[in-house]
């Protein structure tokens with residue numbers, strides 16, 4: 001219904017450092033509500049998990065990621081395991097189905113560590129977060145990957161994940177949320193249904209709805225992460241890392257959803273979280289028990305409030321997209 005307008009709510013100054021998707025002025029996907037079951041009176045919210053190695057970092061001179069601190073030279077998943085257990089438990093308590101972007105190597109390591117991922121993940125969407133958290137664009141590694149190497153990473157990852165979970169995998173989020181035309185072309189060729197790597201200002205250039213990635217000359221659908229200003233006008237995003245690093249509180253995210261409800265009816269507000277971040281910081285330092293308890297409380301506070309909010313429907317990303325296709 002509102003495909004021809006993108007509501008100007010947030011000021012332009014907040015669009016700094018975020019993709020400017022001029023082509024979004026007229027979203028291409030705008031099917032009649034009666035046919036799709038979408039309801040523009042609601043704002044849809046999705047919880048997505050990037051399940052990857054503890055405090056992962058890109059490393060100069062190599063494609064894959066290691067866990068911080070780099071001196072250890074290894075890849076760890078202990079904090080990821082604890083965080084994932086706890087988050088899945090909480091999602092269960094609040095009856096929330098999420099989207100799980102698995103890095104294939106991490107999924108294998110967790111299973112080797114006796115975690116029953118298929119059983120634990122059964123209510124959730126299984127999506128792909130690369131093979132070994134490759135730095136596809138070479139921003140840090142200094143080694144931009146060629147198309148066939150990117151294809152090998154994503155195809156290898158999907159094969160592993162489909163083997164583990166016995167389900168088709170059609171959603172993708174890139175490591176470090178960095179994509180370019182080559183990555184998107186690979187996804188399109190592999191018949192992925194959507195990418196969720198972009199972060200876009202909600203309300204200025206984007207009205208919250210899915211759109212094809214014309215910027216990359218592609219028809220693949222983007223389900224972006226929203227960016228929005230906080231109460232002081234400072235930019236924040238729905239990636240929940242800042243809350244665990246003590247830079248944000250749960251209420252700021254809830255306030256953002258309340259504002260989004262007014263400007264993105266029928267749109268999707270995607271939250272993202274790293275399970276490991278409940279237990280360690282991005283430098284790989286272990287949080288004190290009180291901090292872990294606080295992190296869990298903050299996460300629970302967000303999902304419990306989302307669940308109770310009027311006009312909000314929590315939905316898996318694949319299910320949301322399915323209503324639009």
Ligand SMILES: [Zn+2]
Pocket residue numbers: 050052129133174175176
């Ligand atoms: Zn990641």
